Amino acid sequence: MPKKIPLRQCLGCREMKPKRELIRVVRSPEGEISLDFKGRKSGRGAYVCPNAACLAKARKARALERAFSAQIPDEVWETLEQEMAEAPAPEVDA
DSSP states (O other), rough: OOOOOOOOEEETTTEEEGGGSSSSEEEOOOEEEESSSSOOOEEEEEEEEEHHHHHHHHHHTHHHHHHSSSOOOOOHHHHHHHHHHHHOOOOOOO
């Protein structure tokens, strides 16, 4: 039986994609928001495609604010955009 691939919805384009292809944005129990490339940090997670356009769409739609039920300061968005620009390409298992 083939292994089930977990799917997650991108907050920008709203498409369902394999979890490994997306970048996890996480709000830690302390309320800190960061990008989680390995998917291992503890906290509430939301997913976005690894491109700036989806991050911009998610920002415009206030999708992260809704996902985390919290206000997201501009400096956090800037950090996310910076991390996204420097991001390693997601590892896709063949």
